[in-house]
Amino acid sequence: MSDLSRRDLLRTSAAAGVGAVVVSGLTAADTPDIADAGAPGYVTAGDPSKSPGCPPATLTGHIVRPCDASYTDARLGWDQLFSHYPLVIVFAQETQDVVNALTWARQHNVALRVRSGRHALEGWSNVDNGIVIDVSQLKSIQIDTGAHTATVGAGLTQLEAVTTLAKQNLAITTGSEGSVSACGATLGGGLGPLNRWLGMACDSLVAAEVVIPSGDDCAEVINADSQHHSDLLWALRGAGNGNFGIVTQLTYKVSPLTRLANMQATWNGLGDLYEVFEAWQRTVPSADSRLGSELEIHKSQIQLSAWLVEGVAAQAREILAPILSVGTPDVTVQVGNWGDIFAGAQIPLAQEPANWKFFSQFVKEPLPKKAIDIIGSFMRDAPTEESNYFVDAFGGAVANEPRGGTAFVHRDALFYGEIGAAWGTRSTQPGVSDPLTPQAQAWIAEFSQALRPYTDGAYVNVPNVGMQEWETAYWGRQHFEQLRRIKAKYDPHNVFQYEQSIPPASH
Numbered sequence: 416m417s418d419l420s421r422r423d424l425l426r427t428s429a430a431a432g433v434g435a436v437v438v439s440g441l442t443a444a445d446t447p448d449i450a451d452a453g454a455p456g457y458v459t460a461g462d463p464s465k466s467p468g469c470p471p472a473t474l475t476g477h478i479v480r481p482c483d484a485s486y487t488d489a490r491l492g493w494d495q496l497f498s499h500y501p502l503v504i505v506f507a508q509e510t511q512d513v514v515n516a517l518t519w520a521r522q523h524n525v526a527l528r529v530r531s532g533r534h535a536l537e538g539w540s541n542v543d544n545g546i547v548i549d550v551s552q553l554k555s556i557q558i559d560t561g562a563h564t565a566t567v568g569a570g571l572t573q574l575e576a577v578t579t580l581a582k583q584n585l586a587i588t589t590g591s592e593g594s595v596s597a598c599g600a601t602l603g604g605g606l607g608p609l610n611r612w613l614g615m616a617c618d619s620l621v622a623a624e625v626v627i628p629s630g631d632d633c634a635e636v637i638n639a640d641s642q643h644h645s646d647l648l649w650a651l652r653g654a655g656n657g658n659f660g661i662v663t664q665l666t667y668k669v670s671p672l673t674r675l676a677n678m679q680a681t682w683n684g685l686g687d688l689y690e691v692f693e694a695w696q697r698t699v700p701s702a703d704s705r706l707g708s709e710l711e712i713h714k715s716q717i718q719l720s721a722w723l724v725e726g727v728a729a730q731a732r733e734i735l736a737p738i739l740s741v742g743t744p745d746v747t748v749q750v751g752n753w754g755d756i757f758a759g760a761q762i763p764l765a766q767e768p769a770n771w772k773f774f775s776q777f778v779k780e781p782l783p784k785k786a787i788d789i790i791g792s793f794m795r796d797a798p799t800e801e802s803n804y805f806v807d808a809f810g811g812a813v814a815n816e817p818r819g820g821t822a823f824v825h826r827d828a829l830f831y832g833e834i835g836a837a838w839g840t841r842s843t844q845p846g847v848s849d850p851l852t853p854q855a856q857a858w859i860a861e862f863s864q865a866l867r868p869y870t871d872g873a874y875v876n877v878p879n880v881g882m883q884e885w886e887t888a889y890w891g892r893q894h895f896e897q898l899r900r901i902k903a904k905y906d907p908h909n910v911f912q913y914e915q916s917i918p919p920a921s922h
């Protein structure tokens with residue numbers, strides 16, 4: 416321990432992702448003194464001699480410390496399986512607050528994490544004894560109808576982005592969970608109902624404002640687009656989560672969308688699973704690219720969702736006929752404004768299980784009967800009814816890279832597949848102590864292992880902990896080496912690091 420510098424120690428504690436506040440060898444006396452800061456809401460750096468490069472930074476914005484009544488709410492994430500106790504949380508109110516927070520973290524050698532919608536699936540947007548730089552209150556949106564672009568603050572949730580754009584009959588690709596941030600989903604790729612029509616969310620990202628480290632202990636704001644820092648824009652399109660800098664604003668190309676037909680079909684029991692799955696994987700990935708579709712298989716039912724852009728109910732039924740002709744599903748179709756349909760599908764947080772564990776896999780060839788039987792067998796044994804096996808259809812526009820390319824690499828997948836275990840009720844206690852946790856974790860580990868022979872690649876937005884060669888599973892070897900070079904250019908000191916962050920290339 417003695418030959419570790421304090422910087423190493425703090426960073427090591429962050430990288431280890433430990434679930435409690437106690438870090439071996441680190442005491443409160445080692446941490447920057449934030450309790451005695453001056454005016455409420457402001458924290459001043461103490462030792463100017465430590466920052467020869469730029470003036471000592473002051474934390475600005477809305478600041479929450481462990482002694483504040485709002486600390487518990489401020490620290491908890493969506494997935495309560497993971498629980499962290501940061502030293503300070505800065506809710507930025509403007510970009511300068513982010514610059515100040517990053518500079519302060521560097522000047523004090525404090526581990527840092529970036530956070531927006533709090534849906535990181537392994538708790539990696541939070542850190543014990545470090546600083547969380549939270550951009551969720553950066554909520555602006557400017558729509559330029561002439562240029563067909565929308566510039567949004569990094570704090571906008573997908574619900575806010577979809578509904579605001581839909582009021583102007585415009586759309587971008589998002590996932591279907593409203594409380595995920597548009598920024599967080601986009602930076603890792605971003606798949607969902609409109610991906611076969613518009614491509615991945617990151618394909619429409621045309622510019623970003625980013626706060627990056629500069630010099631030995633400073634930070635600066637840069638803008639990445641096709642003309643400036645185009646290498647960074649490429650990296651942000653699929654590998655930007657907490658790796659290169661803190662994104663404060665994103666500019667998307669937006670597309671006109673006046674109405675959409677949304678079909679929901681439900682089969683009771685899993686008796687029709689093989690026929691439904693087989694018809695879905697043979698029909699949807701090669702269908703009209705205006706059609707997006709997902710299947711969710713639960714312990715006791717199969718749910719099909721489909722969205723047909725500018726479509727009517729009869730068209731949706733016709734395209735999906737090979738699937739709907741299996742068994743006797745309950746079918747409903749709703750036609751209307753995308754914002755209304757999206758908002759109507761949201762589940763209140765209080766009704767969601769507390770603890771979630773996911774495993775992501777891409778599938779490039781239709782699954783054989785043996786693999787579909789594996790899915791059925793594991794789902795019958797699922798730890799809870801909310802646990803599921805989820806697939807999102809690729810093909811259509813996902814197959815095409817936008818101009819300038821993207822770090823996102825899974826263009827040739829037939830569909831994205833995800834195993835999700837869900838259990839427990841929400842409280843302030845970490846889910847590791849829930850009696851179902853070991854069973855749920857064993858189930859997902861065995862399930863993902865059983866499907867491995869049929870899959871190829873993984874999705875960084877749904878990271879697989881402990882996976883061998885996660886780097887190539889997320890981005891492929893060539894893209895990963897390119898990402899390392901871009902990392903070395905924009906974050907050479909590896910300020911942004913966590914369990915599966917991209918290390919800078921060594922020169």
Ligand SMILES: Cc1cc2nc3c(=O)[nH]c(=O)nc-3n(C[C@H](O)[C@H](O)[C@H](O)COP(=O)(O)OP(=O)(O)OC[C@H]3O[C@@H](n4cnc5c(N)ncnc54)[C@H](O)[C@@H]3O)c2cc1C
Binds near residue numbers: 601876
């Ligand atoms: C219920 C649920 C449903 C989901 N559904 C989908 C789906 O349909 N489609 C899909 O593609 N994904 C989906 N996801 C995955 C989701 O896209 C990722 O978890 C995403 O990274 C969450 O972003 P966030 O900002 O909400 O979370 P956070 O926890 O705030 O951040 C997630 C990651 O992004 C980084 N990050 C956040 N903000 C910034 C920033 N401003 N600059 C740089 N890095 C940043 C964080 O450091 C962290 O690594 C789902 C996740 C959940 C929990």
